Amino acid sequence: MSTPIDISEDGGVRYLHFGSEWVQGAMRIRRPNALELAYTREMMAGLLLRDAEEWPRTALVIGLGAASLTRFLHHHCPQTRTQVVEIEARVVAAARQFFKLPDEDERLAVHVGDGVRYVMETERKFDLILVDGFDRNARAGALDTAPFYAAARARLSEQGLMSVNLFGRSRGFRSSVDRIITAFDDRAIAFPSCDSGNVVAFGAAGDRIDIPVAELRDRARTLKEKTGLDLGPTVTRLEQAGSLPGGRLIL
Incomplete structure (x- = not known):
């Protein structure tokens, strides 16, 4: 049976649902290129960890949803091919x-297919991989397995x-992080849970990341000025959770 797709609106925000109360995506109608949901904002925290002027050159988004991450990348990261x-x-x-x-162009391509199979079969390399795929029961399935992460x-x-x-209030949350x-x-970190119960986890490859918290705050201010994305509260939550030992983010 196919998954129902429902659209709702409340307070100037349009929501996507898959036949349940779970919100699968959201867009503020008057600010479509902003990231409305807290977890989507934190998924873009990689912009604090690499040189946001040049990075990412290439991005892979698994799970389109309401296209929030795709719109943000296409609008605010002109150097990125998504x-x-x-x-x-x-x-x-x-x-x-x-x-x-956005319409497909030289910077955006949309493929209808299985994200796990795509990652297993492609030979392409990406600077950023964003994984946000759930079914109507908020299950990630094969996207949350050791073979997929590897x-x-x-x-x-x-x-x-x-x-x-990741859904931080689900029973499998710690197992997901461990995988x-x-x-x-x-070389991984799980951010403290958002109010919604979502947890964003990062895994790093290649060049080592070692950034003092003061520099993280400077980068967050610059990013907010440039894109409107405010990750200052995220840096504060990382500090409060003890995730920045010695006042540095090391990954």
Whole structure:
């Protein structure tokens, strides 16, 4: 049976649902290129960890949803070529009709297919891989497995980062983080849970990341001025959670 796709609106925000109360994506109608949901903002925290003027050159988005991450990259990161992989053609159609998915061009390609298979079979390398794929019951399936995470790491460049949306209040949350830590040889970090219960985890490949917290704050201010994306609160939460030992983010 195919998954129902529902659209709702409240307070100037349009939401995507897959036949349940779970919000699969959101867009503020008057600010379509902003990231409305907190976890989507944190998924872009890689912009604090690499040189945001040059990085990412290439991005892979697995799970289109309401196209929030895709719109943000296309609008605010003109240096980036983005490949989207979405398993459900009707989600792509809904994103085009209701969520201002940009037209495909030399900087954006959309492929309807299985994200796990794509990562396993492609020979392309990406600076950034964003994984945000769930079914109507908020299950990630094969996207949350050791073979997938290992394959994703192999597809990262020397500047590569993987960012994954996890449901922090689900029973499998710690197991998911452990799988990422193992696949990335301990070069991984899980951000403290958002109010929604989502947890964003990062895995790093290639060049070592070692950034003092003061520089993280400077980068967050610059990013906010440039794009409107405010990751200052994320840096504060990382500090409060003890995730920056010695006042540095090391990954």
